Amino acid sequence: MSGRLAVIGLGPGDAYHRTAEADAELAAAEMIYGYGPYLDRVADRDGLVKIASDNREELDRAGAALASAAAGHRVAMVSGGDPGVFAMAAAVCEAVEKGDPAWRAIDLAIVPGVTAMLAVAAAAGAPLGHDFCAISLSDNLKPWSVVEKRLSAAAAAGFVIALYNPISRARPWQLGAAFALLRQTLGGDVPVVFGRAIGRPDARLSIAPLAEADAEQADMATLVIIGTAETRIVERPGLQPLVYTPRFSGGA
Amino acid sequence: MSGRLAVIGLGPGDAYHRTAEADAELAAAEMIYGYGPYLDRVADRDGLVKIASDNREELDRAGAALASAAAGHRVAMVSGGDPGVFAMAAAVCEAVEKGDPAWRAIDLAIVPGVTAMLAVAAAAGAPLGHDFCAISLSDNLKPWSVVEKRLSAAAAAGFVIALYNPISRARPWQLGAAFALLRQTLGGDVPVVFGRAIGRPDARLSIAPLAEADAEQADMATLVIIGTAETRIVERPGLQPLVYTPRFSGGA
Numbered sequence: 001m002s003g004r005l006a007v008i009g010l011g012p013g014d015a016y017h018r019t020a021e022a023d024a025e026l027a028a029a030e031m032i033y034g035y036g037p038y039l040d041r042v043a044d045r046d047g048l049v050k051i052a053s054d055n056r057e058e059l060d061r062a063g064a065a066l067a068s069a070a071a072g073h074r075v076a077m078v079s080g081g082d083p084g085v086f087a088m089a090a091a092v093c094e095a096v097e098k099g100d101p102a103w104r105a106i107d108l109a110i111v112p113g114v115t116a117m118l119a120v121a122a123a124a125g126a127p128l129g130h131d132f133c134a135i136s137l138s139d140n141l142k143p144w145s146v147v148e149k150r151l152s153a154a155a156a157a158g159f160v161i162a163l164y165n166p167i168s169r170a171r172p173w174q175l176g177a178a179f180a181l182l183r184q185t186l187g188g189d190v191p192v193v194f195g196r197a198i199g200r201p202d203a204r205l206s207i208a209p210l211a212e213a214d215a216e217q218a219d220m221a222t223l224v225i226i227g228t229a230e231t232r233i234v235e236r237p238g239l240q241p242l243v244y245t246p247r248f249s250g251g252a
Numbered sequence: 253m254s255g256r257l258a259v260i261g262l263g264p265g266d267a268y269h270r271t272a273e274a275d276a277e278l279a280a281a282e283m284i285y286g287y288g289p290y291l292d293r294v295a296d297r298d299g300l301v302k303i304a305s306d307n308r309e310e311l312d313r314a315g316a317a318l319a320s321a322a323a324g325h326r327v328a329m330v331s332g333g334d335p336g337v338f339a340m341a342a343a344v345c346e347a348v349e350k351g352d353p354a355w356r357a358i359d360l361a362i363v364p365g366v367t368a369m370l371a372v373a374a375a376a377g378a379p380l381g382h383d384f385c386a387i388s389l390s391d392n393l394k395p396w397s398v399v400e401k402r403l404s405a406a407a408a409a410g411f412v413i414a415l416y417n418p419i420s421r422a423r424p425w426q427l428g429a430a431f432a433l434l435r436q437t438l439g440g441d442v443p444v445v446f447g448r449a450i451g452r453p454d455a456r457l458s459i460a461p462l463a464e465a466d467a468e469q470a471d472m473a474t475l476v477i478i479g480t481a482e483t484r485i486v487e488r489p490g491l492q493p494l495v496y497t498p499r500f501s502g503g504a
Contacts, residue, residue, distance in 0.1 A: 016272045084373040090381030093496035097486045104488040110374035112366045121336040122362035129342030131402055133385035141500045153409035157402045234349045236356040244345035248393045
């Protein structure tokens with residue numbers, strides 16, 4: 001008998017930012033796989049087994065979860081944000097394609113969640129207000145030349161740019177290189193939003209013009225949004241400024 | 253006394269797809285503004301006034317909601333999906349910038365939700381698995397030449413492309429023109445996902461190669477995702493195929 005695998009987006013922070021669907025799938029699971037800090041966001045209960053793994057072993061983790069589901073268990077796998085955005089859903093699909101043919105018969109559900117760029121945008125105002133793109137700065141999974149090409153194309157075409165995985169100990173220079181590259185096309189005045197751990201108690205939001213944007217402001221829990229020439233800042237007395245990109249868009 | 257305005261993302265469908273935060277903000281509101289079909293998704297209750305408006309009068313609607321909040325009311329404004337993605341949050345920020353200076357003191361909260369491309373991607377597998385962009389095909393708000401430029405740039409740089417507002421009675425030809433343009437760069441084999449009303453009872457998902465993608469398959473409630481040369485289809489016996497874009501990405 002084949003079980004079920006639900007790949008669940010936990011959203012940006014605690015349960016307050018989860019959908020009812022995500023809660024229902026978590027409540028129905030017998031086993032939950034995921035990176036430790038995401039598992040910690042799910043309350044312990046009798047009958048629930050948590051299986052933590054390293055964040056870099058995505059394909060192995062996907063295979064283990066599929067094998068458990070194929071054995072008849074109700075299995076969940078959790079990602080922060082949305083599972084389809086630089087997270088586990090693609091690894092699970094890849095494991096289904098490459099793994100045991102029996103895995104193709106598993107009842108597989110992908111449960112969407114609020115991905116980090118939406119949470120950071122909401123905290124800042126509406127910086128993603130017109131066309132935008134999402135780029136992961138991790139070059140574990142693609143050559144840096146591809147990242148450069150995409151950054152330049154996006155800036156030249158007038159997309160707002162959301163940067164995921166901007167920096168880590170193993171990737172210390174990429175965000176600074178991205179800022180330098182983007183200044184060539186965008187100039188120094190466009191607003192940059194740094195959103196760290198938005199939706200969590202240690203959340204921090206900051207805004208800087210691209211000329212002053214400093215990679216030191218980011219860490220692994222940060223998402224960076226780079227506006228366009230049209231992005232605006234609205235000052236508010238006693239409140240954080242609003243950053244928004246108008247719905248109307250001229251020639252880029 | 254100044255009130256509060258919460259701009260709330262309802263997610264793709266009914267309450268099952270909303271966050272707990274969205275539910276809490278809806279429960280606390282005295283007045284809810286929005287486009288009629290979105291207001292219909294919020295349960296009626298004593299003490300709650302719903303104010304429907306035409307979907308095209310975004311700035312007027314934003315101003316009315318801000319004026320009510322400035323008068324001391326607890327006001328909500330609802331968008332389908334996420335309010336920051338081709339929805340009301342940017343119009344509200346614009347109204348704050350251009351309107352009564354007193355509006356800058358309003359307690360303004362933007363409450364994120366699951367935007368349509370995440371819901372459609374989850375229903376299909378993981379087509380947004382690597383870098384991607386979101387483009388609105390509405391040219392009410394920008395010249396068609398800007399849309400063409402962004403489509404071409406995105407395809408050439410290897411972004412998966414999510415198309416919002418693909419078609420309407422007033423814009424019947426744009427989606428067909430977009431497919432024709434993209435075939436020049438991408439060829440005919442890349443997978444196209446049409447997701448209609450995902451998360452609702454009348455949901456419908458279909459997949460076609462770009463060569464056969466037909467604008468007639470889309471309506472106003474459809475979101476379209478166009479893969480890259482790397483996007484894959486995994487056939488499953490008795491189940492819908494999975495569409496996913498690998499996390500690894502070669503040169504584009």
